[in-house]
């Protein structure tokens with residue numbers, strides 16, 4: 281039987297896999313993300329109805345994080361007996377989550393989705409079949425449950441829970457007192473209402489086979505229409521998205537499923553409903569990483585949206601343009617000119633990154649980190665993404681909407697942050713952190729210097745920026761990197777004393793060695809691909825890859841793209857699968873010291889798209905024309921995908937025999 285490349289399923293009731301399944305089975309519509317937890321779960325099983333763009337700082341907490349709304353999908357059976365069989369599935373072509381649980385006395389089937397057509401609407405259908413002989417009556421309790429997961433909460437206060445025909449829970453965020461409301465209507469009258477603290481439930485006495493449909497509105501009004509009508513609109517929305525974005529892979533159904541799944545995630549968290557919004561590093565999978573937007577959005581997500589839905593890519597850029605005040609004040613606060621964008625950007629472009637971003641597992645004390653002060657590449661990453669967006673779409677109009685000012689402000693920041701060498705009048709950047717966060721406070725990180733030079737150039741400034749040493753064709757990641765202890769990853773692992781210990785900062789096991797967290801020089805070579813020959817990429821790949829932990833999900837994609845450059849699809853393929861299956865397989869790094877960093881990995885999903893289209897198919901714009909330079913893995917016979925270039929629909933088809941781009 282052919283494999284269904286649009287569906288995942290897991291058999292067995294597995295509360296021990298709550299965290300991974302919560303990510304794996306996530307549904308969302310850009311405005312709301314609902315973790316793939318089961319309907320009867322409570323906060324201890326990480327239930328989250330994550331709201332995009334609303335942040336709060338709970339009393340006595342040091343940082344803001346996004347809000348989880350009360351859970352309108354809550355449902356549980358009573359009197360059903362033990363579990364005999366259980367299956368959880370996700371039909372990701374249409375973003376529909378299902379569970380089917382066979383109990384001793386009943387079969388419970390629940391289907392749910394976050395409407396793509398109406399971004400504040402959630403829909404659920406519950407089906408109970410009584411299987412006892414004779415059938416045993418039982419209770420179904422469903423409603424709005426306020427017992428949801430909070431990492432640094434509680435974030436909601438002043439609850440009101442009421443029930444008439446409609447269930448209604450309202451609350452205010454604790455810091456800014458933003459109203460949060462959840463309303464629910466059901467197509468069938470209940471036997472009883474239960475108001476329990478801040479939650480409200482319908483209780484049904486189930487005496488025969490039974491189906492109910494529930495429509496839930498989060499921060500908005502309930503809208504007319506049945507479950508089936510809403511499902512039809514939602515599914516049609518998804519079909520349109522796939523028409524303009526799906527990459528067809530022939531010959532390798534597992535690769536096809538994995539890439540479909542990656543693109544599903546990207547679509548589910550894309551802020552289509554907002555004018556100027558971006559995507560947080562952990563998507564809408566909870567409060568991890570403070571719901572903040574990192575460089576992930578510009579470097580790893582923008583390519584997918586620029587190619588398939590440029591109007592959305594524009595919103596990402598507008599988010600940075602509209603939030604430049606945060607970047608101006610961050611630069612000013614540190615004594616610099618121009619715009620230094622937040623490393624972890626929250627609402628209005630405020631910096632979410634603290635100076636103590638890791639908690640040491642040995643002392644349980646926060647450790648001073650320099651991501652906030654040192655990852656100055658972020659401003660250049662934004663300018664780079666804006667430049668690429670304009671080159672690809674031809675949308676120069678964005679320059680007049682604030683893009684030009686943003687580029688200039690970022691260039692001004694770099695000029696004031698740089699040291700100018702008297703000797704040869706070049707600029708240096710000292711005390712920075714590159715993409716490899718294990719080495720903080722380094723000088724002249726190659727990636728940072730190049731992206732700063734790009735920014736200065738794009739702003740029309742004429743300065744030389746120093747590039748680090750090159751030894752035997754290998755670019756030194758930063759000044760003095762080659763002098764660090766050269767040990768293998770195995771040796772580093774043998775030095776670890778605690779499973780959750782953080783490898784970076786000055787006491788970390790990697791700090792004084794050449795072991796790096798993620799692609800750094802290889803990221804440089806990918807972003808500025810036409811400045812390096814295939815042979816240079818190969819040499820650097822072979823040097824740095826064995827020294828890379830791939831401790832960030834952003835790493836594999838850059839190495840896969842590098843391997844495609846020198847024709848080694850066999851090396852790229854496992855890295856492609858690692859990126860595409862990051863949330864399917866789960867088990868990635870979930871701790872930075874004592875801080876939980878688990879959740880979904882949109883950058884890896886975006887990276888998988890880049891590998892398929894720019895790596896395997898080798899699609900790029902060389903300034904004059906679009907070209908294809910394929911490096912197909914053995915298992916893949918062909919790739920077909922649509923994209924939009926300069927406002928026009930195009931299709932690429934790549935096979936071993938023939939490659940072509942068709943416009944129109």
Ligand code: IFM
Nearest residue numbers: 561574575576715832834
């Ligand atoms: O942006 C990344 C960073 O490069 C590595 N740590 C995780 C961040 C969020 O994904």
